[in-house]
Amino acid sequence: MKYVVILGDGMADEPIESLNGKTPLQTAEKPVMDEMARTAEQGIAYTVPENLPAGSDVANLSMLGYDPQQYYSGRSPLEALSIGVDMKDTDIALRCNVVTVTEDGEYEDKEILDHSAGEITSEEAEVLIEAVKKELETDEFKFYPGVSYRHLTIWDKGQVIDLIPPHDILGKKIGDYLPTEPKLKEMMKKSFDILNHHPINEERAKKGLNKANSIWFWGAGTKPALDNFKEKTGMNGAMVSAVDLLKGIAVGAGMRNLDVEGANGGLDTNYHGKAMAAVKSLLENDDDFAYIHVEAPDEMGHQGNVENKIKSIEYLDSQVVKVVKEELEKAGEEFRILIGPDHPTPIAIRTHSKEPIPFMIYDSTKKVEGQNEYSEEAARKTGLVVEHAYELMNRLLQK
Incomplete structure (x- = not known):
């Protein structure tokens, strides 16, 4: 059978x-x-x-x-297994989506237009994650490219904190839903400046496609068993x-x-x-x-x-x-x-x-x-x- x-x-x-x-x-x-x-x-x-x-x-x-x-x-630790990231017991895994947010105004006043950035290709997204990695990666936070809009951040000696999935707040202003952890919030804000005018996104905009112009952390969790x-x-x-x-x-x-x-x-x-x-x-x-x-x-x-x-x-x-x-x-x-x-x-x-x-x-x-x-x-x-x-x-x- x-x-x-x-x-x-x-x-x-x-x-x-x-x-x-x-x-x-x-x-x-x-x-x-x-x-x-x-x-x-x-x-x-x-x-x-x-x-x-x-x-x-x-x-x-x-x-x-x-x-x-x-x-x-947690969700992200399972994705870490797929990518081949060997988590330590003290690591926290975070989902790191690339999303589409509105371009005008302060970061807190922006809205999420698309949680998947137009189902961006893995090839394009990897270039964008590498750009984020170059500017934001530290000994405490490591970035790993995944599939399409779904990527991974490992937080050394981090905390499992409540984080809102981007697909739950489509069309809403993001200010009330940003992480309370200052380091995570600051990286998300900086990611917009890194990504919004990146050549990949400028090319996507010319084609009428949604930009992947911000990262979004969610799905925190510990090493699975x-x-x-x-x-x-x-x-x-x-x-x-x-x-x-x-x-x-x-x-x-x-x-x-x-x-x-x-x-x-x-x-x-x-x-x-x-x-x-x-x-x-x-x-x-x-x-x-x-x-x-x-x-x-x-x-x-x-x-x-x-x-x-x-x-x-x-x-x-x-x-x-x-x-x-x-x-x-x-x-x-x-x-x-x-x-x-x-x-x-x-x-x-x-x-x-x-x-x-x-x-x-x-x-x-x-x-x-x-x-x-x-x-x-x-x-x-x-x-x-x-x-x-x-x-x-x-x-x-x-x-």
Whole structure:
């Protein structure tokens, strides 16, 4: 038996008036998932405990079978694992986004226009982070480039302090949300002067693209310690994701990371390549389990782009779910697939919510009476509620 999790990050939503009261998941043309739903188990699950932030870090730990109350130590430390930064026990990791802020006025009066700087390329962002590093790096603060807009700062003998994610304050003046720690606040202010007229950003502006003209610190945490996935489940596992957070979780759990050319975390990511990488690992590399993470629905939710959120779900259906299902069937493999988001990213609020997620478990060997579609409403109608989403892994593995 092979086991697969297909994770559409932020895929769940609320009913939207312009969609005639439907959600993007209900509106999307997703014939494969809807066909699977007719003979699959559906329900809702709570991925984020009340006392923890509604982040992809907490929620993906849950979906991978790790109780976040036990294992969560912050988002950035997991990304540090992915980048290959060996944290000391006294280190604090900080997420260091490059973001787009308005250009006029004092720094405190600026607004965040775009938390991802137009989904800037990793190549452009690395040049910008190197410019920041040259001016701001000290023995106390070290900067490391990551993927697209997501980068890392290590704070020697620092503190875990409350920091606001930039995607939570889109369109708001940043003054009330800046760090209370003076050193962090000062580096953010200086970064605008370093980045706003950098040649990379001047070129982006000429093309009508958003500048990556400030850094933004958030997601502070300490060195993580995850139990080994194979020791926990008895299975070899592989991770397919474009983002450092998921790659870091995989490193911490002792899973293999599968790199896919063209996988970038955006709407135009290499969906088919990700599906085939997972299939190959299951059929040729003796892996028992694959976790395929697709970031695009979450990014479209943050952008408030309902049309592209629908597209991202349709791409997930036709280029990931369909491919994995058909390739495993063709190979004669028995399999179980868990499909779901990690958390909702509703278009209306453009950030994550703690509402329960709809999940579906499909078994190639066992048909049950299901629903006519896979959606938030269909999942709620079943009455099946999993209070702690980390228990879904055992449900998938039939343990």
